[in-house]
Amino acid sequence: MKITVFGSGYVGLVTGACLADVGNHVVCVDIDAGKVERLSKGEIPIYEPGLDDVVKRNHEAGRLQFTTDIKSGVDHGLFQFIAVGTPPDEDGSADLQHVVAVARSVGEHMDEYRIIIDKSTVPVGTADRVRDEVAASIKNRGVDLEFDVVSNPEFLKEGAALEDFMRPDRIIVGTDNPRVTELLRLLYEPFNRSRDRLIAMDIRSAELTKYAANAMLATKISFMNELANVAERVGADIEQVRIGIGSDPRIGYHFIYPGCGYGGSCFPKDVKAGCCSTRSMRISTAISRARWWPSGGSRSNPIPTICVRLPAAC
Ligand SMILES: NC(=O)c1ccc[n+]([C@@H]2O[C@H](COP(=O)([O-])OP(=O)(O)OC[C@H]3O[C@@H](n4cnc5c(N)ncnc54)[C@H](O)[C@@H]3O)[C@@H](O)[C@H]2O)c1
Structure with missing residues (x-):
């Protein structure tokens, strides 16, 4: 499957590398050109046991690419993961500017149906905000395109991130479209073999x-x-x-x-x-x-x- 991951930090890099390792073709987009350059050279900016091998193996096999080119990222994946940072705002609440920026970019560049999957940790209601941003960007272009928004929060622990992603306790999928649940079930199938760990629910429940x-x-x-x-x-x-x-x-x-x-x-x-x-x-x-x-x-x-x-x- 073709996957784009926005944000090549802890969550994005682990997500991209693990999804590539099971045979998907993954493009990781990041706005930090220095990080993208290092990753493209096989240098891993974070310490996570085993991650360098997985990144190297999949990068060399052509299944994992890094870029700052947003349009090529939006063009690439049916699945558009948002894994950008949500740092604390002045009052401690989550600053959603990076999440919103990605949503806007997807709306500005998409030319066909896309599934936008939020993996960043965000407050309840953010999927609605993402949906509004994407819809507004599409409308501004005067085109009519379909898309779905999914909440798929990440529970990995730093230091055990690969293991957590490859053998998760649970995979939470929040969507209002049963067809999307089935697509995500297919996507996560390699990580969901010995027992069914995928828990499908509505979007707000997943966010909460x-x-x-x-x-x-x-x-x-x-x-x-x-x-x-x-x-x-x-x-x-x-x-x-x-x-x-x-x-x-x-x-x-x-x-x-x-x-x-x-x-x-x-x-x-x-x-x-x-x-x-x-x-x-x-x-x-x-x-x-x-x-x-x-x-x-x-x-x-x-x-x-x-x-x-x-x-x-x-
Ligand atoms: N680190 C963890 O253990 C962990 C676990 C679960 C969930 N989370 C959540 O996942 C999200 C990401 O966390 P992280 O630790 O990976 O963050 P991070 O700060 O390590 O990485 C975020 C990356 O996103 C990039 N970015 C910012 N805006 C962008 C844009 N518009 N397009 C493309 N890239 C962009 C940044 O350059 C950075 O490389 C956060 O919401 C965090 O709370 C983190």
Whole structure:
């Protein structure tokens, strides 16, 4: 299949390389010319075990190309992945300017049906915004073209990204078009063999799933950090407490280690993202005053609650 991936950062590069490795023809588009030049020479700008081999192998086989040429990227793939950054805006919410820029570019250049798949971590309602941008760009050109927008959030962990992509826990596909679900099922088929990991749902549910997962993980880390403080004060051993509670199947051992959080550099900003204005739904952490100190974080930089931005329509 022909695939275009916008953004050759962590998510985009891993996505592109893994999809090429199973036989697809992938074009990765990035606006950073220096990065594209390095990638084209086989230099990998990030450290991810095994990624250099996969990139090299597929680049040499002609299945994985890197370019800054947006038009050629839009021309290439039936599937147009958006994997650009969504850094925190001034108020901590996700800055969607790069996502919107890609949507606009696709609308400006597409000449036939395209499936636009959002892999970046974005607030609920972003797919509608992407759809509006693409539609507006198409309309400006005075043409009439069909397209679909999909939410396909990424859950890979830095340091285990290849493994996470090749053998995912789940593949979330949010779309309002059953035909698109089947196309994505085909696309992900090589990563979905031993049991069906693809979970199809509506677009907003898929968008919320990513924030919900991060919120749950942050809750666990917050809880365990708070409990570690309590253990220190009362002279208990948090490791023993952890083992004691983890044996309860409702709690489980996973992700209840106290200390620095893990899950990738974007975990803190994704949890913060959407902690927002009046149109917000706050998901209080299990202990609402819980503090979570991500790597490099501190007591003076706590994240007291986790919240998710509601779309304007709500
Ligand atoms: N890194 C992770 O572990 C991880 C895991 C899951 C989800 N995510 C999410 O995936 C998204 C991407 O994250 P990342 O870590 O890969 O980001 P990144 O900053 O490593 O890479 C983003 C890339 O997009 C490029 N870019 C920006 N605008 C562009 C445009 N208009 N066209 C083409 N390329 C453009 C940038 O030059 C950069 O190379 C974010 O929303 C992030 O929250 C990240």
